[in-house]
Amino acid sequence: MPEFADLRKILMHDHPFGFLLEVVLRTVIMFLIILIALRASGRRGIKQLSIFELVLIIGLGSAAGDPMFYDDVGILPAFVVFLVVIALYITITRLSDRFVKIEKLLEGEPLYVIRNGKLSMDAFRESGLSQDEFFAELRLRNVEHLGQVRTVLIETSGEFSVLFYADEDVRYGLPIFPSELQKKLSSKTHENCEYIACAKCGGVRNRGDFDELPTCPECDVCEWIEASNAKRVG
Template sequence: MEWGTELIRVLFGEEDTQSTLFYLEIALRTVVMYGYTLFLTRMVGQGGIGQIGPFEFVLVIAVGSAAGDPMFYPEVGLAQGILVITMVIILHRATGALVQRWRSVEDMIEGRPLQVLEKGRVLKDRLGSGTLTERELFALLRLEGVRDTGEVECAFFEPNGRLSVFRYPKEEQKPVRPTIPDDAATRFSHR
């Protein structure tokens, strides 16, 4: 096989994928998949993706996939992968500009903090949205050193999956509900 022909195949993929129309199709597919992935990420909820926001999660997934395909599949040319990565970065920057300009877009993409505790009481109706279970909430409270929900004036589950806890002053704390699991409660003194 001739080096020039092989180089063209590596850069642009198989012969049937070298048309301008195919590259426009790639751009359209990228826009659709970016939007759909962002939508699904928001549906998964705040805790489903860990410490990064949905916006960054989509970027990582999209760029990782676009970079990997030309590395493994000979029918996917480097130019096609470069186009997809470029489109994803352009979409990411455009979405970032929209988020900076309009708060409603930021709320739609990144989400809003969800109040999950008030005056030591778990707001169970807020947990039912599929975002956070009571067990996960108690685990996050324990990570913050909270032994009893009565220590907490209010707590918010943040879009990045972390918990913001606002405690009562020590003299205002009262026992409401221990956060320590039942099977471990006997080994720890509550107060």
């Protein structure tokens, strides 16, 4: 019989059928490794997909790809991988829906990066975002300075939820456009400002309270920018 018609070779190549149990174990281990790696990487790059959907795509993509390219990878072990990955996905999703603690452990919790108009440096660091990335996301939502924003919540999916102050409640805040961020104040130029904002954490101070530019008590940085209180447009 021609080699292309050898059904056992097509299904299992040179592996015994007992190898399927090893495939199950390998799949569980790799699923957990992918899940842990994505969980540890933070929220960057996971937008639009839940962490489990991303794991599912990676796991199934790998399982589907190898049998297509390598003749020593049988179709049947790849099919078992599909079954195990989907079963793990369904099981963990149902457990997450049923037990809040499991959901928080695996997917984390939303991060309040800005609460009541104040930037939380701990939450900001936990998000894994750089300042440029964070400000770029806010600019896409028509934010000009941090004083316009009451709450910024980074969802477990990586999406931003932004709540704004009403126009009459807008505060002084750190401008977030690149051209403004480059205008660092000096000991001479700060005298013409009413309020100044820390270039790192966005903390706002009344310029009249200081003779010289102070070190920010929130982040120990001495880089300041003139704060803005412009109303939000759009």
